[in-house]
Amino acid sequence: MNRSMSKKIVFFFPSFASTEATAPLGILAVATPLLRAGYTVELIDSTITPNYKKRVLSEIKDALCLAISLVTGPMIRETVEIARTVKEWKSDFPVILGGWHPSLLPKQTLEARDVDIVIRGQGEDALLEVVQHLESKSAVDLIPGIGFKRHGKLSLTTERPLKPIACLPPKAYHIADFDAYERSCGRRWAMYISSLACPFNCSYCTNAGVYGRKWNALPPEQFVEETVDLTRRYGLEMLWVVDDNFLVDLDRARLIGEGLVRAGADFKWSIQATTNLTARLSLQDLKLLRQSGLHQICQGVDSASPKILKLMNKTFQDFESIYESAARCLQAGIRPSFNIIFAYPGEGTTERRQTVDFMMDVCRRFPGAEFWTNIFTPYPGSPIMQHTEELGIQVPKSLEAWADFFPRYTVLPWLSGGQHKRLQIMRDYLRIAFDRIPIAADKRKPSTRIAQKLLSFPARWRLDHDVYVFPAELWINEKLKRRAAAAKPTVDAKLLESNPAEGAC
Numbered sequence: 333m334n335r336s337m338s339k340k341i342v343f344f345f346p347s348f349a350s351t352e353a354t355a356p357l358g359i360l361a362v363a364t365p366l367l368r369a370g371y372t373v374e375l376i377d378s379t380i381t382p383n384y385k386k387r388v389l390s391e392i393k394d395a396l397c398l399a400i401s402l403v404t405g406p407m408i409r410e411t412v413e414i415a416r417t418v419k420e421w422k423s424d425f426p427v428i429l430g431g432w433h434p435s436l437l438p439k440q441t442l443e444a445r446d447v448d449i450v451i452r453g454q455g456e457d458a459l460l461e462v463v464q465h466l467e468s469k470s471a472v473d474l475i476p477g478i479g480f481k482r483h484g485k486l487s488l489t490t491e492r493p494l495k496p497i498a499c500l501p502p503k504a505y506h507i508a509d510f511d512a513y514e515r516s517c518g519r520r521w522a523m524y525i526s527s528l529a530c531p532f533n534c535s536y537c538t539n540a541g542v543y544g545r546k547w548n549a550l551p552p553e554q555f556v557e558e559t560v561d562l563t564r565r566y567g568l569e570m571l572w573v574v575d576d577n578f579l580v581d582l583d584r585a586r587l588i589g590e591g592l593v594r595a596g597a598d599f600k601w602s603i604q605a606t607t608n609l610t611a612r613l614s615l616q617d618l619k620l621l622r623q624s625g626l627h628q629i630c631q632g633v634d635s636a637s638p639k640i641l642k643l644m645n646k647t648f649q650d651f652e653s654i655y656e657s658a659a660r661c662l663q664a665g666i667r668p669s670f671n672i673i674f675a676y677p678g679e680g681t682t683e684r685r686q687t688v689d690f691m692m693d694v695c696r697r698f699p700g701a702e703f704w705t706n707i708f709t710p711y712p713g714s715p716i717m718q719h720t721e722e723l724g725i726q727v728p729k730s731l732e733a734w735a736d737f738f739p740r741y742t743v744l745p746w747l748s749g750g751q752h753k754r755l756q757i758m759r760d761y762l763r764i765a766f767d768r769i770p771i772a773a774d775k776r777k778p779s780t781r782i783a784q785k786l787l788s789f790p791a792r793w794r795l796d797h798d799v800y801v802f803p804a805e806l807w808i809n810e811k812l813k814r815r816a817a818a819a820k821p822t823v824d825a826k827l828l829e830s831n832p833a834e835g836a837c
C-alpha cells in the first residue's frame with residue numbers, strides 16, 4: 333500500500349523487564365486523539381508478544397509510522413533494536429519516539445541513527461499533528477514540542493505548553509489486550525492516572541523538570557465514573573493509580589472515597605503519596621478510603637537520615653508522622669508501602685545504618701508495613717544531574733548507552749567493589765526479612781512459602797547485627813524461587829525486580 337494513503341499507526345512498547353506488565357498508559361493516552369481523527373492503531377507490547385519483531389515488521393507494512401514509548405533504562409535496548417530492524421526493511425519509514433527519556437533528552441535521542449522524530453512531554457496533540465503531517469507529506473517544522481531530523485540535521489521546535497489533565501482525553505483502554513496481560517502477570521489490573529505533577533522537588537526526581545510542580549487533578553466525580561466503568565468493562569480486580577502525589581488535595585481524596593462507596597465499587601486500588609500528606613489523613617478518612625477499595629499507599633521515605641533527606645531536598649517529611657500514619661493505615665486495613673533509596677551522594681555507613689534500623693523498627697512495630705529499596709541512580713532531568721561531574725558519574729553520551737544506566741549495573745564512584753556487593757546482599761536480606769506483596773499473583777507452593785518464611789528469622793538477625801558473610805539463606809532462597817512457577821521470559825526480569833512505586837514518590 334502507498335504509505336501516504338495509510339491511516340494506520342503502529343505502537344511498540346518495549347519490555348521493561350517485569351511480569352507485572354499491564355497496558356502502557358502513555359500509549360493509551362496518545363492513541364485516543366488518533367482514533368478520534370479516524371486513524372487506526374495497533375499496539376504491540378513486547379512483554380506479551382513473544383515474536384514481537386516479526387509482528388512489528390508485519391504490522392508496519394501498511395502503516396504510516398512506528399511510534400515507541402520508553403523511559404530511561406533497559407527499554408532502550410529493544411527500542412534501538414526494533415528501530416534498526418524497521419530501517420533495514422525500509423530506510424525512510426518514520427520512527428517516532430515519545431515518553432520520559434526522549435522528553436528529557438530530545439537532542440541526544442534524535443542523534444540516534446534510526447530515530448526520525450521525538451515528541452517532548454505530553455504527546456496527545458503533538459503525535460496527532462505529526463501523523464497528520466506525515467500523511468499529507470508536509471513539513472513538521474511548525475509543530476510545537478517535537479524534534480526532527482532532516483538530511484541529517486537536527487531541529488527542536490518551540491515548547492508545547494502543558495495541558496491540565498482535565499483537558500486531556502480519556503485513555504484508549506480498549507486497544508489493550510487485558511487477557512494477555514493477565515496471562516503474563518496472573519492478575520487482571522490496569523494503571524489509571526488522575527493528577528499531574530507534584531508540588532515538591534526532590535533532587536533525584538525528574539517530575540518538576542517536566543511538569544513544573546503545577547499539581548492539577550481530575551474532579552472526583554470523573555475519577556469515580558471512569559474507574560468504576562473501566563474495572564467493570566474489562567473485569568479488572570485492581571487499579572494502580574500512578575499519580576505522583578495523589579493526596580495533594582485531601583478533600584478530593586475523601587470525595588473519591590465517598591463516591592466509590594456510593595457507586596458500589598468492587599475493585600482494589602492503590603496510590604502513591606508523600607508521607608507528610610498521608611499523615612494528614614485521619615483514621616476515619618483512611619477507613620472510608622479502605623471501604624472504597626484503597627488497599628495500599630506507596631510512599632517515598634527514601635532515607636531515615638535527616639542529613640540525607642536535606643540533601644534530597646525532602647525536609648517536608650518527619651519520622652513521628654510516618655510512624656503514626658503507618659499505624660493508622662494498618663488500623664484501617666491499608667498497607668503502607670515505603671520506598672528507600674540507598675547510596676544517595678553523602679550517605680555513609682552511619683546514615684545507611686540509620687535507615688536500616690528505621691526499616692527494621694517500622695516492620696517490627698507495624699507488621700504489614702513493607703519496604704522496597706533502590707540504589708540511587710541519577711536520571712536525566714533531575715536536579716542532582718547537574719552535579720554529576722563533581723560526583724564523578726560518567727553520563728552516557730548516546731541513546732544506546734543509557735540502556736545500561738541502571739542501578740543494578742551502575743557501580744557508583746562512591747559505592748564500588750566490596751561495598752556495592754555488600755549493599756546488594758543487604759538488600760537481598762531486606763527482601764526476605766519481611767513480607768512484601770507484589771502486584772503479580774503469588775504462584776509459590778505452600779511449602780515454598782513456609783520455607784521462605786523460616787528464612788526471614790536469620791535474615792532479621794543479620795540485618796540487626798549487620799552481618800552478611802556466607803549468605804547461605806540467600807542461596808537457599810534462590811533455589812526456592814526457582815521452584816516457584818516459571819515467570820514469563822523478559823529482558824532482565826531477574827535483575828530488575830519491579831517495584832510498585834520506584835522513582836515516583
Ligand code: B12
Pocket residue numbers: 347348349350356357358359361362399400401402403404405406407428429430431432433435436451453454455456459523525537538539574575576706709711712739828830831832833834835836
Ligand atoms: C507506572 C510507572 C512505572 C511502571 C511502568 C512503566 C512504564 N513504562 O509504563 C514501572 C513500575 C515498571 C516503572 C518502572 C520504572 N520507572 Co517508572 N514510572 C511510572 C509512573 C509512576 C507513571 C507512568 C505513566 O503511566 N504515566 C501516565 C502516562 C499517561 O504518562 P506518560 O507515561 O508520561 O505519557 C505521556 C508522555 O510521556 C507522552 N508519551 C509517553 N509515551 C509516548 C509514546 C509516544 C509514541 C508519544 C508520541 C508520546 C508518549 O505522552 C503521554 C501522554 O501525555 C511515572 C511517573 C509519571 N508521573 O509518569 C514513573 C517514571 C516514568 N518512572 C521512572 C523511573 C526512573 C522508573 C525506573 C527506572 C525506576 C527504577 N529505578 O526501577 C523503572 C524503569 C523500568 C524499566 N525496567 O525500564 C521515571 C522516569 C524517568 C526517566 N528519565 O525516564 C518516572 C518519570 C518517575 C519519576 N518522576 O522520576 N515505572
Ligand code: SF4
Pocket residue numbers: 530531532533534537538539540576577606632835836837
Ligand atoms: S519524588 Fe515524589 S515527592 Fe519528590 S518531587 Fe518526585 S514525585 Fe514529588
